[in-house]
Amino acid sequence: MSGLGRRKIVNIVAMSLASACAAAGLFLLLVILYDVLVEGAGSLRLRLFTQDPAPPNIPGAGGLRGAFLGQGLLTLAASVVGVPVGVLGGTFLAEYGRHYKICRLISALSDMAVSIPSIVIGTFVYAVLVKPMGGFNGWAGAAALAVIILPVVLRTTEEMMTMVPWSLREAAFALGAPYCKVITSVVWRSAMSGIFTGVLLAVARVAGETAPLLFTSFNSNFFQLGLNRATPSLTVSIYQYAASPYETWVETAWAAAFVVTFLVLLLNVAGRIFIKIKKVG
């Protein structure tokens, strides 16, 4: 009887603690979103998307159209490299390489790479791609972002594929499927929603990164279509504008922060809906 009472109390304490922590986390998130929404939506103007940056303190002028495009190009280029390499690498670790010790080492190193401060990655890419190429350029920025994406996608893919029960693979083998078919048509399918979530989180993370871009793509006031020169990005623009003493720039930074935040949110929600549709079908 007393044992039962104790267990009930422990249960209530554990539940209250967990609920309080969840509430605290949610509260902070909502405060940030509220702040960004109120300040950002108030400063949001169409010219943000259509105009180039203007000098400070000229009310009613100046936008960040180059930064929008640059951010998109940087994220796209980073994803095009980082996601396939990560998914295929993770597949190798989970399947073909699962008996090799070296693969366990690569997994462990990737885990560490996930938590390397992104500014360290920025300085690394500066040393290998910016200095030798003679200046800041978008490709170096994309490379830095790809380096951040890679271990996250690699490990998520490996984890998700390892979770697929072996009996399912054996069932496919028993039907005479070659290993590559077993992977593409059974294991990937089973692990798809998990892998996709990992990819989404990785892409969303680099879409909001500033530090690795400061040393690589840097920033630029000029609108351009390629990545060959210093490339403007929203995050670096926000960083520079928000730290400036000029009211018009701070306002622009808020508006840009609002757009970035909600684009990332939208990306997440869209991904989740996509997974749901795929699962039902």
Next chain:
Amino acid sequence: MDDLLAVRNLDFYYGDNHALRDVTLPIRKNSITSLIGPSGCGKTTLLRCFNRMHDLYPNNRYGGEIVMDGRNILRDDEDLISLRNILGMVFQKPTPFPMSVFDNVAYGLRLKSVRNSSVLKEKVERALRQAAVWEEVKDRLNQNAAGLSGGQQQRLVIARTLAVEPRVILFDESTSALDPISTQKIEDLMVELKKDVTIVAVTHNMQQAARISDFTALMYVGALVEYDETATIFTKPRHKMTEEYVTGRFG
């Protein structure tokens, strides 16, 4: 009845672990052969030799031979993909793939490059009918197979195996995760399938072995204790151990 498969002096090693010792027995064509014995006796290990499932894992080694059509299927150069098309396998837990009912059954056919959609449709329907699950799934062919009940999933898996027209189906305790009614359906199905295929079934359920199989082999610590017609094994076995096992006094 003819022998479709002949296991001769078969040894099997998981690394240093000598799991099968000098096993010799025939598998008769169009019959059900049950492999029984206590846990760890090697009956599943033996079953997985027939379709070379052990080749998926490193350090496994075969000795002796399993002869089919005058050929030792344990040879190193055996084509495992076509071998597994001839010897299908149904596992303990249902293993529907994460795709629609139709795609599950069509899986093996598509591997064999059957692309024509009317041929696929016809073969999928025939396999599902043969597995006695057509009536239950015919209206949900495009739904995810995970939504079926356990018993339906297991019959779907049997249909998936049947679709590629194997000559042998290996059942690895395929009813042990199912309720009595689903078990009954699968047992009836196995007896029905004897017309078209040869069945080797591992089972923990002695009554099941007695009910459905024509031949029974009792195994113990990797060796074959006794192999005979099921009626003989259960009524007048030659070995004391067999008698004790089938009457439930040991194992």
